[in-house]
Amino acid sequence: MITDSNELDLNKTYSYADYLTWQFDDRVELLNGKIFSVGSTPNTTHQRISRELAGVLYNFSHPRSCNLFAAPFDVRLIDSNKKSKLDKEIFTVVQPDLCVICDDSKIDERGAIGAPDLVIEILSPGNSNKEMKYKFDLYEEAGVLEYWIVNPADKTIFIYILKENQFIGMHPLIEEDTIQSRLFPNLDFQLAKIFN
Template sequence: MVNTKNLKNDADINTVVQPHLYVICDETKLDAQGAISAPELMIGLLLPGNSKKEMHYKYDLEQIAGVLEYWIVNPENKAIFIYFLKEGVFVGQHPLIEDDRMESPLFTQLDFKLEDIFN
């Protein structure tokens, strides 16, 4: 079940959010101004002052929009939380920490040690 308690109305679903990084593989999802549809991969950084927004509001918006894979990166704790869309609902993987190896569920070519990006 999608948590929509933070969404005021349908207009909020069309709200443009500013991701830290996103990947779009389908060129039809782009126009001259940028993305016109949900990206396949969205990556958000937890930074001082935005944690609440990333952890709740953006999570809900990305899930409703149909983002296939959503990462929340916590640079301070050197951790990544990975969610992938399954039947319209985000499913979370075990949180990854600095000593772990990252393997993307959607982009199988993304396979790296977290210590390589946090150090």
């Protein structure tokens, strides 16, 4: 059992089975077995945007038997080659800012196992590389159907749709635009509501 994150070897590859033995307060994610700190507490702007998006998504998903989850919520992504759900064979555990899961069989008491339908990550200083590079690739490989990257600094949202196992980027959206999900066509709202 590891009780201090400083005891972890950053060069080692860890599994979800290892992750379950860690008894410390620091939030971390596993990306292909490598440890990434979730970082400090999100700033106020991040929290406001997350709250507004959660409100919109809750109102949309609640009557549709989909589930909305906000961080911290562990999502175990399954290796597309192995398809194993064994803890010792899962090497990616992420905590998306928000995710929508419409398949109840993917949800258990420890979080979710398998790709959410929709994942939203809100950029904060210091996490842009992780969200736009590492997680982008992992979400694509895992089969996330729609991925939104929210940039509070520029008041923009980038939407990626999974098509033939590859993310296709939609036109970037700015504050004056109305967002409409390809995955959930009835989910549409003005971005100004999120950023103001």
